[in-house]
Amino acid sequence: MSKISTAAEGTLPNVASIDRPGAAELVGRAKALIPVLREREADAIRNRQVPIETIQAFRESGFFRILQPARYGGFEMSPAVYCEIAKTLAEGCMGSAWVYGVIAVHNWQLALFDPQAAEDVWANDNSVLISSSYMPTGKAAKVDGGYRLSGRWAFSSGSEHCQWVILGGNMVAEDGDGVPEPYNFLVPRSDYQILDTWHVMGLCPTGSNDIVVEDAFVPAHRVIRERDMFNLSCPGHVQNTGALYRIPFAQLFNRTVSTTSLGSLRRALDVFVEATRQKRATYTGARLAADTTIQEAVADVTLTLTDLELRLASDLAELESRARSGDWPIERRAQLGHHTTSMVSRCVEAIDKLMLFSGGKAIYLGNVVQRAFLDIHCARAHVANNPYPYARNLGGMTFGFENDCLDL
Structure with missing residues (x-):
């Protein structure tokens, strides 16, 4: 060490x-x-x-x-x-x-x-933590030295444990085309409230409650344009020159909300196999492990996990390589973006198979497969895990249409 x-x-x-x-x-x-x-x-x-x-x-x-x-x-x-x-x-x-x-x-x-x-x-404590809600629901008005920000945001995971929050809002850029575009605003705990709204079916421990801001001043240095993160032209690049910070924002953040489904699926598969190993059918007494349909389901889920873990490792290695070289062709960014946004959908298909063959006991609270089923389905509800916009964009680019996604 x-x-x-x-x-x-x-x-x-x-x-x-x-x-x-x-x-x-x-x-x-x-x-x-x-x-x-x-x-x-x-x-x-x-x-x-x-x-x-x-x-x-x-x-x-x-x-x-x-x-x-x-x-x-x-x-x-x-x-x-x-x-x-x-x-x-x-x-x-x-x-x-x-x-x-x-x-x-x-x-x-x-x-x-x-x-x-x-x-x-x-400056005074480098262990301070930050939460977020990037949905662009905030209303910001430009004032001397910064902006006045108000709004309400949902899904701020872990906010109870954080002292700052990054919030989204649309504004018209001075050098833009007149169309509102997303910005991120960094706000201290003294300027927002947390509303206890997190009553959900899965990912319950995340405490992803609502954030409310009422006319808070946000200095200009605590505001970043999402387009700058897309273009890799951020203010912080002057000081933070390492390749780690030359990765497009969405390429890393989207993997934040997809990767955990792999671990949950792995746990569910292990528990399912162990529970099924000696389990017998209620009416016939036959060993369920001998059921070829269940055997095939286990093989399919195992293959899905292997494929996704290999893809994740390969993509992360490529992100690092491209960050060092600065080579970020938009076509490849679209492909890499589609890789991660489709990941949770494949985990959903896999956990559905395990849930299907887990029997009646799986509907009882506390069942590990059921918990993974609920958590992974909730992860799929995150906007960054919706593969359809990314697939349509990638498919369109394949046919010569322009990229229409800044979340790459």
């Missing part, structure tokens, strides 16, 4: 040095938390929040620092490490893994803002 002195990297000298674990050690820490997350899962579902003890364990393990800039105590590690942690934690509790993934990616996005934004958040 090596040491990183964040002061030596150019941040404030009062920020303590931290240990920088290697990738294998971080993954090992995630694996060690799997049984802990399973023990806490029922309470997390009932309370509709990830326990504070789990958030603290993630902090102590260094998970939130994986994508965070080194100058603020982060590790600036590969997105592959970040995704592997999310996938592993989801084998314990998908809701807890979802909160990890969403919060941790904001530590990466903050590096894209004007550098003053990171100073606002981390």
Whole structure:
């Protein structure tokens, strides 16, 4: 294990040095938390929040620092490490893994803002966490030095554990075409309320409650144009020059909300196989494991997991390579975008098979396959996991039409 002195990297000298674990050690820490997350899962579902003890364990393990800039105590590690942690934690509790993934990616996005934004958040405490709701429902009016922001946003995962939030809103850019386009606004906890609205069928521990802002001032340095993230022309690139921060925003964020389904599906498959191994049909007494239809379903789900995990690893390696080279052809971005947005739909098909063959016992609360069924279906409801717009865009480009998607 090596040491990183964040002061030596150019941040404030009062920020303590931290240990920088290697990738294998971080993954090992995630694996060690799997049984802990399973023990806490029922309470997390009932309370509709990830326990504070789990958030603290993630902090102590260094998970939130994986994508965070080194100058603020982060590790600036590969997105592959970040995704592997999310996938592993989801084998314990998908809701807890979802909160990890969403919060941790904001530590990466903050590096894209004007550098003053990171100073606002981390100058005194580089462990401060950020939530989000990117849906562009906010109303912003330009004023001297920034904007006045108001609105209500849904689906802010892990917001109870965060001190800042990134919120979406449409505005007409001064150099734009007159059509409103999406911007992100970084707002401190003192300027928003959290409304307890998260009563849902799956991903219950994520605590994805509503955020309300009433006429808050947001300085210009805490606002970023989504088009700049698409074009890789962000204010933060001047300070954060590493290849990690030269990945298009959606290429990384969309994998945040798709990767955890793989871990949940893996857990469900293992539980299904173990439970079915000695199970017998109620009326005939025949071993269900001998049923060729069930055998085929297990083989199909296993193949789906293998395919998706290989695709994820390949795509993440390509993102890193392209970030180093700066080569981002729009056609390939469309293909990579479609890869990740179709991932959860394939997990839905796979978990449906396991649920179908789990029998009547699976309808009882607490059944692991049922939990994965509900969580993965809820993940599919996320806009970034809707494959149809991405498929239509990619198909259209194949026939010579222009790209019409900024979320690539």
